[in-house]
Amino acid sequence: MRSLVLAAAAVAVLAACAPKAAEPPVEAAQAAATPAEIHDRLMVLDSHLDTPANFSRPGFDIMQDNPTILGEVQVDLPKMKRGGLDGGYWVIFTPQGPLTPQAYDAALKAALTRSDEIQAVAAAHPDEFELAYSADDAERIAAEGKRVMLQSIENSYPLGLDISNLKTFYDRGVRMVGAIHFRDNQFGDSSTDLTSTKSGGLTPLGFELIKEANRLGMVVDGSHSSDAAVEDMIRTSTTPVILTHTGLKAIFDHPRNISDDLLRKIAEQGGVIQINAYGGYLEQLEDSPERAAALEALQAEFPGVEPFRTDAETLARYREKSAELDAKYPPPRSTFEKFMEHMNHALEIVGPDHVGMGADWDGGGGVEGMEDVSFLPKVTERLLAEGYTEDDLRKIWGGNLMRVLRQAEEAREAVPAQ
Ligand SMILES: [Zn+2]
Incomplete structure (x- = not known):
C-alpha cells in the first residue's frame, strides 16, 4: 500500500516537472483533427433503429451492403462502418391493433419474436455485434470496435393489461420503453390519433407502466405520445424522459413534434430530444x-x-x-438542410446536453442528402462548422443517451427474482 502511494506521488511530481509544451493543449489537438477524424473517434449512437423489422425479410442480410431503399433499408454493417455508427437502440416495434385479449396475445407473440430476432443477429455475428445490457456495456462494446445493440420497445401495446410483462422484456435486455404509437392505447393518448375526441394524457395503467419502468431501471420514451402524456411522464418518472425520434413545432407545426416549452421541460428534468429525420414530420410535403x-x-x-x-x-x-x-x-422527400434546422433549433433552445439523433432509420426516416446511415459524418461536419466542439458532439452522439440510461440504472430498485 505504502509503495503504491509513493509511486503515485512520484508520478505526480514527474508530471508537475514536465514542461507544459510537451503536451499540446486539448484545443490545439482538436483543431488539428479533421471533422472525419473527430467523427471516427466519437461513440456514435442512434436512439431509434427500426432495422429489426428487416431481420426476417427475405433477401436482407445485415452483413451485406444492401441497396438503400428510403425508409426501408438504410442500416447494415457496411453502411454503419462507412458512417461511423457504433450502434444504438434497436427497436421492438408493434403496430397498434384492437384493445382485445386475443389481439394483445398476438401482439405479445410478435414483440417477443422481434426480440428473438435481435438476439439472433447478435448471436450469429459475435465478432461484429453485441447485445448491451447497460451503459458500461455499450461503451465497452463500442471501444472494442463492435456494434452496440441496446433494445427498446416502441408501443407497449403488446404488454396488454398486465404490467408485469414489462419485466419479461427487461430480462431479455430491453432498457427503454415507449408507451404509445400512432393511436391511443391502453396506456394513454397518441399525438396523432385523429379518430380520438380525447386529448388526454396517460391512463391509470399508463402511470403504472412508468412506475414499473422506473422500478426496473428502464428509460421512458415519450415519442409518439400526446403532449399531455409526455407531461404526465415527466411528472411521474423519477428519471429523465427521452424523446427518441421527435422534431420541433417551431420548425414545422405538426402534432408529432413538440413545442419549445415542452422541450424545456424535458431538459429541466435532464432528458434528451433525439432529432427525427422523418420527412413528413420535418416539413409539409x-x-x-x-x-x-x-x-x-x-x-x-x-x-x-x-x-x-x-x-x-x-x-x-x-x-x-x-x-x-x-x-x-x-x-415526396425532405432535405438534409431541413433536418439540420430542427437539430439547430433544439440546440439553440436547450443546448448540447439535451439533444441527440434518432433518425427513424428503416422506419420512414432519411432525407435528400442523408439517405442512409453512411451519411452521418455530414452532421458532425456541419455542427463543427457551426462552432460546436468535440465535447459537445460527444454528448450529442451518445453521451447524453448514456447519461440518461445510467440515471435509469441507478434508480433501479431491487426487483425480486420470480
Ligand atoms: Zn416511430
Whole structure:
C-alpha cells in the first residue's frame, strides 16, 4: 500500500516537472483533427433503429451492403462502418391493433419474436455485434470496435393489461420503453390519433407502466405520445424522459413534434430530444396528384386494413402493393438542410446536453442528402462548422443517451427474482 502511494506521488511530481509544451493543449489537438477524424473517434449512437423489422425479410442480410431503399433499408454493417455508427437502440416495434385479449396475445407473440430476432443477429455475428445490457456495456462494446445493440420497445401495446410483462422484456435486455404509437392505447393518448375526441394524457395503467419502468431501471420514451402524456411522464418518472425520434413545432407545426416549452421541460428534468429525420414530420410535403390518386385507389381496394385484425395474407398483399406504389410514385422527400434546422433549433433552445439523433432509420426516416446511415459524418461536419466542439458532439452522439440510461440504472430498485 505504502509503495503504491509513493509511486503515485512520484508520478505526480514527474508530471508537475514536465514542461507544459510537451503536451499540446486539448484545443490545439482538436483543431488539428479533421471533422472525419473527430467523427471516427466519437461513440456514435442512434436512439431509434427500426432495422429489426428487416431481420426476417427475405433477401436482407445485415452483413451485406444492401441497396438503400428510403425508409426501408438504410442500416447494415457496411453502411454503419462507412458512417461511423457504433450502434444504438434497436427497436421492438408493434403496430397498434384492437384493445382485445386475443389481439394483445398476438401482439405479445410478435414483440417477443422481434426480440428473438435481435438476439439472433447478435448471436450469429459475435465478432461484429453485441447485445448491451447497460451503459458500461455499450461503451465497452463500442471501444472494442463492435456494434452496440441496446433494445427498446416502441408501443407497449403488446404488454396488454398486465404490467408485469414489462419485466419479461427487461430480462431479455430491453432498457427503454415507449408507451404509445400512432393511436391511443391502453396506456394513454397518441399525438396523432385523429379518430380520438380525447386529448388526454396517460391512463391509470399508463402511470403504472412508468412506475414499473422506473422500478426496473428502464428509460421512458415519450415519442409518439400526446403532449399531455409526455407531461404526465415527466411528472411521474423519477428519471429523465427521452424523446427518441421527435422534431420541433417551431420548425414545422405538426402534432408529432413538440413545442419549445415542452422541450424545456424535458431538459429541466435532464432528458434528451433525439432529432427525427422523418420527412413528413420535418416539413409539409405534398404528394403528386398521381401518387395521391394511387393512394386513394389502394385504400379503396383494402378498406379498414389493420394489423392483428386483418388476416396475415391480406396484410401481406397490402404491404406488397404499398411498396409497388412507393416505387412507382415515390413519396415526396425532405432535405438534409431541413433536418439540420430542427437539430439547430433544439440546440439553440436547450443546448448540447439535451439533444441527440434518432433518425427513424428503416422506419420512414432519411432525407435528400442523408439517405442512409453512411451519411452521418455530414452532421458532425456541419455542427463543427457551426462552432460546436468535440465535447459537445460527444454528448450529442451518445453521451447524453448514456447519461440518461445510467440515471435509469441507478434508480433501479431491487426487483425480486420470480
Ligand atoms: Zn416511430
